Amino acid sequence: MTTLRHGLADSRQAVIEINGVWKRFASRQAGYLLALKDINLDIPRGEFLALLGASGCGKTTLLRMLAGLETASRGRVAIKGEPIDSPVEGVSFVFQSSVLLPWRTILSNVLLPIEVQGRLGPEWTEKAKGLLAISGLAGFAEHYPRELSGGMRQRAAICRALVTDPDILLMDEPFGALDAMTRDVMNEELYGLWQKSRKTVVFVTHDISEAVRLATRIVVMSPRPGRIDRIIETGFTASDAYIERSRTTRFTDLVAELRQMFVGRTGAET
Amino acid sequence: MSAQSDDAFLDNEPPVTFGRRVLDLLDRYIGAIPLIVGFGLWELIAWLDLQSLRYVIPAPSDVMLSLWDDIKSGELFEHVQITLSEVFLGLIIAVVSALVIGLIIGRSHFLERMFYPIIVFFQAIPKVALAPLWLIAFGFGIASKVAISAMVCFFPMLVGVIVGMSAMRREEAELMKTLRATQWQIFTKVQLPRALPSIFGGLEVAVLFALIGAVVGEFVGARGGLGYLISFRSSRLDLPGVFGPLIVLSIIGLILDLGTKGLGKRLMSWQGE
Numbered sequence: 310m311t312t313l314r315h316g317l318a319d320s321r322q323a324v325i326e327i328n329g330v331w332k333r334f335a336s337r338q339a340g341y342l343l344a345l346k347d348i349n350l351d352i353p354r355g356e357f358l359a360l361l362g363a364s365g366c367g368k369t370t371l372l373r374m375l376a377g378l379e380t381a382s383r384g385r386v387a388i389k390g391e392p393i394d395s396p397v398e399g400v401s402f403v404f405q406s407s408v409l410l411p412w413r414t415i416l417s418n419v420l421l422p423i424e425v426q427g428r429l430g431p432e433w434t435e436k437a438k439g440l441l442a443i444s445g446l447a448g449f450a451e452h453y454p455r456e457l458s459g460g461m462r463q464r465a466a467i468c469r470a471l472v473t474d475p476d477i478l479l480m481d482e483p484f485g486a487l488d489a490m491t492r493d494v495m496n497e498e499l500y501g502l503w504q505k506s507r508k509t510v511v512f513v514t515h516d517i518s519e520a521v522r523l524a525t526r527i528v529v530m531s532p533r534p535g536r537i538d539r540i541i542e543t544g545f546t547a548s549d550a551y552i553e554r555s556r557t558t559r560f561t562d563l564v565a566e567l568r569q570m571f572v573g574r575t576g577a578e579t
Numbered sequence: 580m581s582a583q584s585d586d587a588f589l590d591n592e593p594p595v596t597f598g599r600r601v602l603d604l605l606d607r608y609i610g611a612i613p614l615i616v617g618f619g620l621w622e623l624i625a626w627l628d629l630q631s632l633r634y635v636i637p638a639p640s641d642v643m644l645s646l647w648d649d650i651k652s653g654e655l656f657e658h659v660q661i662t663l664s665e666v667f668l669g670l671i672i673a674v675v676s677a678l679v680i681g682l683i684i685g686r687s688h689f690l691e692r693m694f695y696p697i698i699v700f701f702q703a704i705p706k707v708a709l710a711p712l713w714l715i716a717f718g719f720g721i722a723s724k725v726a727i728s729a730m731v732c733f734f735p736m737l738v739g740v741i742v743g744m745s746a747m748r749r750e751e752a753e754l755m756k757t758l759r760a761t762q763w764q765i766f767t768k769v770q771l772p773r774a775l776p777s778i779f780g781g782l783e784v785a786v787l788f789a790l791i792g793a794v795v796g797e798f799v800g801a802r803g804g805l806g807y808l809i810s811f812r813s814s815r816l817d818l819p820g821v822f823g824p825l826i827v828l829s830i831i832g833l834i835l836d837l838g839t840k841g842l843g844k845r846l847m848s849w850q851g852e
Binding site for chain 2: 377
């Protein structure tokens with residue numbers, strides 16, 4: 310395993326490879342629905358990739374495929390060189406809602422992945438408490454999810470995703486249900502986490518400025534059938550500070566360019 | 580300065596007046612009011628001694644006297660013991676078998692689709708109508724009453740378990756899948772806790788049904804039990820003697836119901852209010 314990783318780093322091979330992936334779903338009206346059409350994408354280690362598109366463009370389906378929750382109808386999805394058709398180790402998934410188990414305390418929810426692996430122990434409890442402390446939830450370890458606000462619950466869900474220290478973080482519109490202020494704070498925290506840990510992040514969103522604020526690369530997708538429209542390098546790197554990014558003209562230019570793309574396309578289709 | 584005045588403002592609770600206390604007490608025991616008024620009206624009707632009602636409604640005071648005699652002689656306790664053992668044995672048989680069958684059927688969508696119609700069919704049968712058959716099969720002793728009681732409360736319990744097994748949310752199943760949990764872990768850590776509210780809903784119905792089943796069985800044929808006592812005395816037109824055990828039955832039902840609800844609340848405290 311270590312030699313394999315070493316080899317990967319040397320050849321600068323992508324940590325996630327998506328080659329010629331198609332996905333169809335059975336549909337009541339049309340027989341089959343083409344959710345994804347010929348997707349090709351390589352994601353290098355340490356990248357913050359945003360999958361951006363309107364609803365129905367297949368971005369969530371593609372993300373779920375990386376998580377092993379969907380299988381490709383055709384084509385190949387590989388993580389660290391291994392083709393996958395079910396969830397693999399070292400990959401964590403963050404849902405749109407927190408999906409905390411309401412009968413467990415916050416701490417016990419964060420420890421769930423460790424518990425499932427049968428590795429519970431004081432060192433993991435310490436680690437979970439540390440993560441909660443970083444997220445400003447130190448005082449809420451013994452609280453139940455219903456006692457927390459939406460933003461706090463989502464923070465706890467991210468702690469749960471991080472407790473196993475994954476290399477890859479898959480996030481499906483994780484802040485979509487939060488208000489704009491909370492969302493901005495969460496974005497900054499996530500960005501800070503990525504800057505420090507250089508994990509590979511794949512982040513699904515339909516919010517243009519969110520994508521531009523966070524990502525190193527933006528994959529723009531379009532619907533019916535879901536396909537990759539364009540791939541945009543934001544030109545930002547982990548050395549750029551979160552707040553500073555939105556002050557640059559590159560940020561405003563990119564947002565304007567992407568908005569024009571979506572507005573123009575929607576106008577042509579309707 | 581301002582922080583201090585904030586605290587003072589927050590800490591300064593309005594004084595609790597006597598009127599407030601009476602209102603709080605009333606609010607708390609509001610469910611007892613219709614009961615007390617009802618008993619009062621009942622006593623009033625008996626006191627008026629309407630000719631037409633003489634053999635329908637005895638005076639509550641007569642009922643209490645008769646009940647006191649039953650308690651003193653120890654007769655009541657004997658019959659309570661018989662009925663309660665029938666209820667608990669029937670309940671245990673029904674709950675254990677409903678849990679085993681329900682958890683197995685509920686685990687598989689295929690089995691659920693296969694067996695649900697027949698379960699609904701059996702649930703629709705008025706099972707107390709079968710009581711005479713069980714009497715023939717199991718005799719006049721306690722066994723036939725246990726069987727009737729178990730049969731009556733089995734189906735609501737089973738339905739509660741099966742419905743509960745599908746209460747797990749799709750995202751929760753997917754979360755467990757991404758954590759690479761085993762089927763057993765998904766069952767114990769998510770599916771079962773999610774099923775608890777529905778299982779307890781079934782249990783609450785089952786507990787009361789078990790009591791009804793046992794009493795109906797005793798009506799049909801028995802040598803003891805509160806149902807036997809009621810049917811024996813009503814054949815002799817001993818009205819106060821009928822209403823005493825009836826009240827005892829209601830109290831037993833109430834205690835069983837509250838006990839089940841209390842247990843459910845303790846197990847599912849995470850649900851909050």
